[in-house]
Amino acid sequence: GDSVTQMEGPVTLSEEAFLTINCTYTATGYPSLFWYVQYPGEGLQLLLKATKADDKGSNKGFEATYRKETTSFHLEKGSVQVSDSAVYFCALRPGGGNKLTFGTGTQLKVEL
Amino acid sequence: KAGVTQTPRYLIKTRGQQVTLSCSPISGHRSVSWYQQTPGQGLQFLFEYFSETQRNKGNFPGRFSGRQFSNSRSEMNVSTLELGDSALYLCASSVDTFSYEQYFGPGTRLTVT
Numbered sequence: 001g002d003s004v005t006q007m008e009g010p011v012t013l014s015e016e017a018f019l020t021i022n023c024t025y026t027a028t029g030y031p032s033l034f035w036y037v038q039y040p041g042e043g044l045q046l047l048l049k050a051t052k053a054d055d056k057g058s059n060k061g062f063e064a065t066y067r068k069e070t071t072s073f074h075l076e077k078g079s080v081q082v083s084d085s086a087v088y089f090c091a092l093r094p095g096g097g098n099k100l101t102f103g104t105g106t107q108l109k110v111e112l
Numbered sequence: 113k114a115g116v117t118q119t120p121r122y123l124i125k126t127r128g129q130q131v132t133l134s135c136s137p138i139s140g141h142r143s144v145s146w147y148q149q150t151p152g153q154g155l156q157f158l159f160e161y162f163s164e165t166q167r168n169k170g171n172f173p174g175r176f177s178g179r180q181f182s183n184s185r186s187e188m189n190v191s192t193l194e195l196g197d198s199a200l201y202l203c204a205s206s207v208d209t210f211s212y213e214q215y216f217g218p219g220t221r222l223t224v225t
Contacts, residue, residue, distance in 0.1 A: 032212060034212075041218075043216035043217050043218045043219050044204075044216040045216070046213060046214065046215070049212055089155065091155075096209070096210065097160060097167060097168045097209055098143055098145050098168070098204070098211070098214060099157045099168045099170070100145075100157060100214070102155040105154065105155075
Protein backbone atom coordinates (compact mmCIF):
# COMPACT_ATOMS: atom_id res chain seq x y z
CA GLY A 1 0.00 0.00 0.00
CA ASP A 2 0.88 3.67 -0.03
CA SER A 3 3.36 4.92 2.55
CA VAL A 4 5.36 8.01 3.45
CA THR A 5 8.67 8.04 5.29
CA GLN A 6 10.09 11.21 6.75
CA MET A 7 13.09 11.95 8.87
CA GLU A 8 12.88 11.56 12.60
CA GLY A 9 12.85 14.61 14.78
CA PRO A 10 13.18 16.74 16.63
CA VAL A 11 15.27 18.95 14.40
CA THR A 12 16.79 21.89 16.27
CA LEU A 13 18.18 24.83 14.31
CA SER A 14 19.36 28.33 15.01
CA GLU A 15 17.43 31.18 13.50
CA GLU A 16 18.43 31.93 9.89
CA ALA A 17 19.80 28.41 9.39
CA PHE A 18 18.97 26.32 6.31
CA LEU A 19 16.28 23.69 6.73
CA THR A 20 15.87 20.35 4.99
CA ILE A 21 13.30 17.75 6.05
CA ASN A 22 13.52 14.58 4.01
CA CYS A 23 10.44 12.79 2.72
CA THR A 24 10.22 9.72 0.51
CA TYR A 25 7.13 7.87 -0.58
CA THR A 26 5.86 4.58 -1.95
CA ALA A 27 2.75 4.64 -4.08
CA THR A 28 1.24 3.14 -7.17
CA GLY A 29 0.36 5.44 -10.00
CA TYR A 30 0.90 9.16 -9.81
CA PRO A 31 0.05 10.56 -6.40
CA SER A 32 -0.13 14.20 -5.41
CA LEU A 33 2.28 15.24 -2.65
CA PHE A 34 1.81 17.68 0.20
CA TRP A 35 3.48 19.25 3.17
CA TYR A 36 1.29 20.18 6.13
CA VAL A 37 2.29 22.08 9.27
CA GLN A 38 0.79 21.73 12.73
CA TYR A 39 1.34 24.40 15.35
CA PRO A 40 0.81 23.51 19.03
CA GLY A 41 -2.83 23.02 19.89
CA GLU A 42 -4.01 23.51 16.33
CA GLY A 43 -5.12 21.44 13.37
CA LEU A 44 -3.12 20.96 10.20
CA GLN A 45 -2.47 23.70 7.69
CA LEU A 46 -1.58 23.01 4.08
CA LEU A 47 1.89 24.44 3.50
CA LEU A 48 2.50 23.49 -0.13
CA LYS A 49 1.62 20.91 -2.74
CA ALA A 50 2.81 19.36 -6.00
CA THR A 51 0.51 17.41 -8.24
CA LYS A 52 2.86 15.92 -10.84
CA ALA A 53 6.49 14.98 -11.35
CA ASP A 54 8.98 17.89 -11.40
CA ASP A 55 6.42 20.31 -9.96
CA LYS A 56 7.81 22.63 -7.32
CA GLY A 57 5.49 23.70 -4.54
CA SER A 58 6.33 26.85 -2.61
CA ASN A 59 4.83 28.98 0.13
CA LYS A 60 6.12 31.31 2.86
CA GLY A 61 9.73 30.65 1.82
CA PHE A 62 9.34 26.87 1.94
CA GLU A 63 9.89 24.79 -1.20
CA ALA A 64 9.65 21.16 -2.21
CA THR A 65 10.12 19.48 -5.60
CA TYR A 66 8.27 16.32 -6.67
CA ARG A 67 11.03 13.92 -7.74
CA LYS A 68 9.53 10.81 -9.26
CA GLU A 69 12.89 9.20 -10.06
CA THR A 70 13.87 9.24 -6.39
CA THR A 71 10.28 9.13 -5.03
CA SER A 72 11.08 12.11 -2.84
CA PHE A 73 9.53 15.41 -1.81
CA HIS A 74 12.03 17.06 0.51
CA LEU A 75 11.05 20.29 2.28
CA GLU A 76 13.55 23.17 2.28
CA LYS A 77 13.74 26.72 3.57
CA GLY A 78 16.71 28.99 3.19
CA SER A 79 16.42 30.87 6.47
CA VAL A 80 14.20 29.63 9.29
CA GLN A 81 12.61 31.81 11.95
CA VAL A 82 11.52 31.06 15.49
CA SER A 83 7.93 31.27 14.27
CA ASP A 84 8.56 28.24 12.01
CA SER A 85 8.76 25.99 15.07
CA ALA A 86 6.06 23.37 14.53
CA VAL A 87 5.52 19.79 13.41
CA TYR A 88 5.77 19.19 9.67
CA PHE A 89 3.97 16.32 7.94
CA CYS A 90 4.63 14.99 4.47
CA ALA A 91 1.59 13.38 2.84
CA LEU A 92 0.46 11.81 -0.39
CA ARG A 93 -2.90 11.44 -2.06
CA PRO A 94 -3.58 8.88 -4.75
CA GLY A 95 -5.20 9.83 -8.02
CA GLY A 96 -8.75 10.12 -6.77
CA GLY A 97 -10.53 10.85 -3.54
CA ASN A 98 -9.41 12.82 -0.52
CA LYS A 99 -7.64 10.09 1.45
CA LEU A 100 -4.28 11.37 2.64
CA THR A 101 -1.48 9.09 3.80
CA PHE A 102 0.80 10.91 6.21
CA GLY A 103 4.35 10.48 7.39
CA THR A 104 5.07 10.37 11.10
CA GLY A 105 5.83 14.08 11.31
CA THR A 106 9.04 15.95 12.06
CA GLN A 107 9.19 18.41 14.92
CA LEU A 108 11.19 21.53 14.15
CA LYS A 109 12.53 23.76 16.91
CA VAL A 110 14.13 27.04 15.95
CA GLU A 111 16.14 28.86 18.61
CA LEU A 112 17.47 32.40 18.74
CA LYS B 113 -15.20 32.93 5.54
CA ALA B 114 -15.40 30.82 8.66
CA GLY B 115 -13.07 27.83 8.89
CA VAL B 116 -13.82 24.24 9.76
CA THR B 117 -15.37 23.94 13.20
CA GLN B 118 -15.38 20.88 15.38
CA THR B 119 -17.37 20.30 18.55
CA PRO B 120 -16.73 19.59 21.26
CA ARG B 121 -13.06 20.50 21.51
CA TYR B 122 -12.40 18.26 24.48
CA LEU B 123 -14.19 15.18 25.70
CA ILE B 124 -13.63 12.65 28.47
CA LYS B 125 -15.43 9.34 28.30
CA THR B 126 -15.32 6.01 30.08
CA ARG B 127 -14.51 2.67 28.51
CA GLY B 128 -17.57 1.04 27.01
CA GLN B 129 -19.41 4.30 26.38
CA GLN B 130 -20.08 5.76 22.98
CA VAL B 131 -19.29 9.21 21.65
CA THR B 132 -20.39 11.45 18.80
CA LEU B 133 -18.17 14.15 17.34
CA SER B 134 -19.36 16.89 15.03
CA CYS B 135 -17.73 18.73 12.14
CA SER B 136 -19.04 21.74 10.23
CA PRO B 137 -17.16 22.28 6.97
CA ILE B 138 -16.37 25.57 5.32
CA SER B 139 -19.40 27.02 3.59
CA GLY B 140 -19.69 25.59 0.09
CA HIS B 141 -17.51 22.58 0.81
CA ARG B 142 -19.21 19.26 0.23
CA SER B 143 -16.47 16.77 1.13
CA VAL B 144 -15.60 15.95 4.72
CA SER B 145 -12.84 13.59 5.81
CA TRP B 146 -11.97 12.35 9.29
CA TYR B 147 -8.56 11.44 10.69
CA GLN B 148 -7.33 10.02 13.96
CA GLN B 149 -4.06 11.34 15.39
CA THR B 150 -2.22 9.45 18.12
CA PRO B 151 1.41 9.55 19.27
CA GLY B 152 1.87 5.88 18.42
CA GLN B 153 0.09 5.55 15.07
CA GLY B 154 0.34 9.11 13.82
CA LEU B 155 -2.33 10.44 11.48
CA GLN B 156 -4.64 7.81 10.08
CA PHE B 157 -7.53 8.22 7.67
CA LEU B 158 -10.91 7.15 8.98
CA PHE B 159 -13.39 7.95 6.22
CA GLU B 160 -14.54 10.51 3.67
CA TYR B 161 -18.06 11.68 2.95
CA PHE B 162 -19.28 13.53 -0.10
CA SER B 163 -22.88 14.42 -0.84
CA GLU B 164 -24.05 12.34 2.14
CA THR B 165 -22.30 9.20 0.82
CA GLN B 166 -19.23 7.51 2.23
CA ARG B 167 -16.67 7.57 -0.57
CA ASN B 168 -13.66 6.04 1.12
CA LYS B 169 -12.91 4.20 4.33
CA GLY B 170 -9.71 3.51 6.25
CA ASN B 171 -8.75 0.40 8.19
CA PHE B 172 -10.69 0.91 11.38
CA PRO B 173 -13.10 -1.47 13.09
CA GLY B 174 -16.83 -1.17 12.63
CA ARG B 175 -17.11 0.63 15.98
CA PHE B 176 -16.11 3.74 14.06
CA SER B 177 -18.88 5.11 11.88
CA GLY B 178 -19.90 8.38 10.37
CA ARG B 179 -22.53 10.19 8.43
CA GLN B 180 -23.04 13.40 6.53
CA PHE B 181 -26.12 15.55 6.43
CA SER B 182 -27.66 17.46 3.55
CA ASN B 183 -25.99 20.68 4.74
CA SER B 184 -22.60 18.88 4.52
CA ARG B 185 -22.13 18.80 8.29
CA SER B 186 -20.69 15.48 9.40
CA GLU B 187 -20.66 13.42 12.55
CA MET B 188 -18.55 10.49 13.53
CA ASN B 189 -19.49 7.99 16.18
CA VAL B 190 -17.37 5.60 18.16
CA SER B 191 -19.19 2.89 20.06
CA THR B 192 -17.91 0.72 22.91
CA LEU B 193 -14.96 2.99 23.57
CA GLU B 194 -11.56 1.48 24.33
CA LEU B 195 -8.56 3.11 25.99
CA GLY B 196 -6.77 3.03 22.63
CA ASP B 197 -9.41 5.31 21.12
CA SER B 198 -7.93 8.23 23.05
CA ALA B 199 -6.74 10.56 20.32
CA LEU B 200 -7.12 13.86 18.55
CA TYR B 201 -9.83 13.49 15.91
CA LEU B 202 -9.40 15.86 12.99
CA CYS B 203 -11.93 16.79 10.39
CA ALA B 204 -10.99 18.20 7.00
CA SER B 205 -13.22 19.77 4.40
CA SER B 206 -12.76 20.42 0.70
CA VAL B 207 -14.87 21.67 -2.14
CA ASP B 208 -15.30 18.24 -3.63
CA THR B 209 -13.71 14.83 -3.69
CA PHE B 210 -11.13 15.85 -6.29
CA SER B 211 -9.93 19.10 -4.76
CA TYR B 212 -6.27 19.31 -3.76
CA GLU B 213 -6.99 21.76 -0.98
CA GLN B 214 -8.17 20.22 2.28
CA TYR B 215 -8.76 22.49 5.25
CA PHE B 216 -8.46 21.01 8.71
CA GLY B 217 -10.35 21.92 11.84
CA PRO B 218 -8.69 22.26 15.26
CA GLY B 219 -9.73 18.77 16.27
CA THR B 220 -11.57 17.12 19.14
CA ARG B 221 -9.37 15.74 21.89
CA LEU B 222 -10.99 12.52 23.17
CA THR B 223 -9.73 10.94 26.36
CA VAL B 224 -11.03 7.50 27.32
CA THR B 225 -10.54 6.48 30.96
